[in-house]
Amino acid sequence: MAVLGVVIGYPVVYTLVLSTQQFNLLDTAPARFIGGANYTHLTTDPIFWSSLVNTAIYTLGSVTIAAFIGLVLALLTENLLGWRFRAVRALLLTPWAVPFVVVAFLFRYMYLQDGSVINAVLLRLGLIAQPVLWLNNATLALPAIMVANIWTMVPFFFLLLSAALAAVPTEVIEAASIDRAGTFSMIIYIKLPFLKSALLVSSLLMVISNVNDFAKIWAMTEGGPGYSTTTLVVYVYRLAFEDFNFGYASAIGVVWLMLLLGFAWLYLRMLRMP
Amino acid sequence: MSTGARSRRRTRWLPRTGQAVAIALALFWSLAPVYWMLATSFKTELEATQLEPTLWPLHPTLANYAGLSGSSLPFVAFFLNTAISCLLTAVIALAIATPAAYALSRGRFLLRGPFSYGILLFRMLPLVVMLAPLYLLLMMAHLLDSTAGLVVGFTTFGLPFAVWMMKSFIDAVPIEIEEAARVDGYGRLQILLKVVLPLVLPGLLTTATFVFMDAWNNLIYPLTFITSLSKQTLPAALVLTFTGQFKTDWGGMMAASTLTTLPLMIAFFAVQRSIVRGLVAGALAGA
Numbered sequence: 001m002a003v004l005g006v007v008i009g010y011p012v013v014y015t016l017v018l019s020t021q022q023f024n025l026l027d028t029a030p031a032r033f034i035g036g037a038n039y040t041h042l043t044t045d046p047i048f049w050s051s052l053v054n055t056a057i058y059t060l061g062s063v064t065i066a067a068f069i070g071l072v073l074a075l076l077t078e079n080l081l082g083w084r085f086r087a088v089r090a091l092l093l094t095p096w097a098v099p100f101v102v103v104a105f106l107f108r109y110m111y112l113q114d115g116s117v118i119n120a121v122l123l124r125l126g127l128i129a130q131p132v133l134w135l136n137n138a139t140l141a142l143p144a145i146m147v148a149n150i151w152t153m154v155p156f157f158f159l160l161l162s163a164a165l166a167a168v169p170t171e172v173i174e175a176a177s178i179d180r181a182g183t184f185s186m187i188i189y190i191k192l193p194f195l196k197s198a199l200l201v202s203s204l205l206m207v208i209s210n211v212n213d214f215a216k217i218w219a220m221t222e223g224g225p226g227y228s229t230t231t232l233v234v235y236v237y238r239l240a241f242e243d244f245n246f247g248y249a250s251a252i253g254v255v256w257l258m259l260l261l262g263f264a265w266l267y268l269r270m271l272r273m274p
Numbered sequence: 275m276s277t278g279a280r281s282r283r284r285t286r287w288l289p290r291t292g293q294a295v296a297i298a299l300a301l302f303w304s305l306a307p308v309y310w311m312l313a314t315s316f317k318t319e320l321e322a323t324q325l326e327p328t329l330w331p332l333h334p335t336l337a338n339y340a341g342l343s344g345s346s347l348p349f350v351a352f353f354l355n356t357a358i359s360c361l362l363t364a365v366i367a368l369a370i371a372t373p374a375a376y377a378l379s380r381g382r383f384l385l386r387g388p389f390s391y392g393i394l395l396f397r398m399l400p401l402v403v404m405l406a407p408l409y410l411l412l413m414m415a416h417l418l419d420s421t422a423g424l425v426v427g428f429t430t431f432g433l434p435f436a437v438w439m440m441k442s443f444i445d446a447v448p449i450e451i452e453e454a455a456r457v458d459g460y461g462r463l464q465i466l467l468k469v470v471l472p473l474v475l476p477g478l479l480t481t482a483t484f485v486f487m488d489a490w491n492n493l494i495y496p497l498t499f500i501t502s503l504s505k506q507t508l509p510a511a512l513v514l515t516f517t518g519q520f521k522t523d524w525g526g527m528m529a530a531s532t533l534t535t536l537p538l539m540i541a542f543f544a545v546q547r548s549i550v551r552g553l554v555a556g557a558l559a560g561a
């Protein structure tokens with residue numbers, strides 16, 4: 001228990017301390033206390049704000065879309081039985097087992113301007129007139145990374161929602177079909193309410209892992225072009241390990257922590273609601 | 275199985291053909307990128323980057339894989355570094371998490387509630403918040419640029435999650451079973467090892483797999499804590515070497531990617547069944 005406290009508690013406390021210091025590993029001067037200066041700097045730092053927005057778009061966008069696709073897949077495969085279900089499920093889960101870095105490089109390769117499979121297919125279908133530079137375009141880069149991200153996340157939602165769907169009591173479904181509930185009203189009014197807690201828990205877990213996502217973004221664009229795909233993780237990493245500005249990086253970490261705590265609190269409340 | 279369950283299984287919301295098409299599309303979406311990785315890894319360098327991509331390798335070759343083992347980069351070392359650090363992390367995290375989770379699940383002590391929520395909150399800590407302090411901590415302990423330091427880093431991140439998961443698995447074990455064991459004269463530790471542990475084995479396996487996969491997916495820690503290339507992990511090595519050797523060699527890149535994926539894929543499918551059971555019991559019950 002004490003070990004646990006030290007291993008995870010120490011870094012947090014240390015971050016708090018660091019965030020009030022002027023501390024740069026490259027400086028010869030020792031760390032010095034500067035109070036809230038790091039925090040005031042934060043409010044006027046445009047890159048901080050843009051990376052905050054990017055983090056929100058990246059996380060909420062990917063999680064919402066992935067949850068929706070996962071839900072559709074779970075409903076789609078609900079009436080499959082036996083080996084068919086097991087086979088389809090195993091195949092649909094495959095993207096989960098692909099390491100993030102590999103996902104990043106794989107999609108980076110598929111997004112290349114010349115000779116990439118995505119551009120070739122879209123050209124052949126006549127959807128685009130000329131090859132698109134997916135990852136070098138400031139507006140397209142973030143959505144392009146999100147597609148890769150959604151690809152890796154769908155299996156998780158699919159698995160949890162399938163399980164939750166199987167747990168919907170048979171009597172409820174029967175009663176609804178006796179009342180001649182249509183297929184869609186059956187899904188929306190009968191099944192979805194049963195899936196609420198599964199949806200909330202799984203999306204909470206995914207929001208956490210998305211906010212932390214460094215591998216995919218770093219390996220695909222390193223936060224560029226410009227700062228268009230720089231999320232908070234990428235920004236803090238750059239500050240801490242390219243500029244070695246540990247103090248300022250820690251201040252961002254603390255603000256971030258506060259935001260997450262607020263988010264978690266909201267979440268727990270939603271979960272408790274009937 | 276009752277007839278009720280059967281008629282329920284038959285409820286369709288799409289005609290049969292529509293469903294088949296939709297499932298086929300879903301399978302295509304999930305598998306096409308993986309296929310593309312495999313196909314490219316067997317293509318010649320020229321074919322992998324030609325303007326008009328080919329659907330399958332026209333001249334299948336193992337040159338990309340041979341190139342990896344013959345290259346100046348120590349891929350075997352990368353692989354071993356990753357496998358060892360991730361396995362160690364999984365073992366250590368579970369060894370600490372299981373008793374902790376048991377105590378949180380069954381123990382009655384002061385601050386038990388806040389403590390459990392605290393762990394859940396630590397799970398939400400951004401990785402990066404830990405980065406700077408961990409770096410300085412490892413620097414002071416002279417553990418930078420070593421597998422041991424990496425394991426420490428991975429463990430700090432995996433541990434809260436492991437405790438939380440294990441707690442929900444142990445919560446699901448009926449307390450009556452333990453009481454029966456206590457009547458038979460078992461001590462606390464004996465109950466944990468001989469009664470509870472066998473019952474939560476699927477959960478343990480699931481949690482270990484997740485910790486293992488999390489560590490395997492972690493890029494930021496190896497990039498920051500490891501400085502010499504020979505001690506690097508596979509994912510970080512891929513990123514680092516991409517700027518050099520693989521700049522245009524997508525065939526070689528995809529071969530390396532395939533090899534990075536393979537162990538994870540094997541681990542995942544080996545325990546897939548217990549993951550399905552474990553996640554359902556753990557994540558859903560933990561709510």
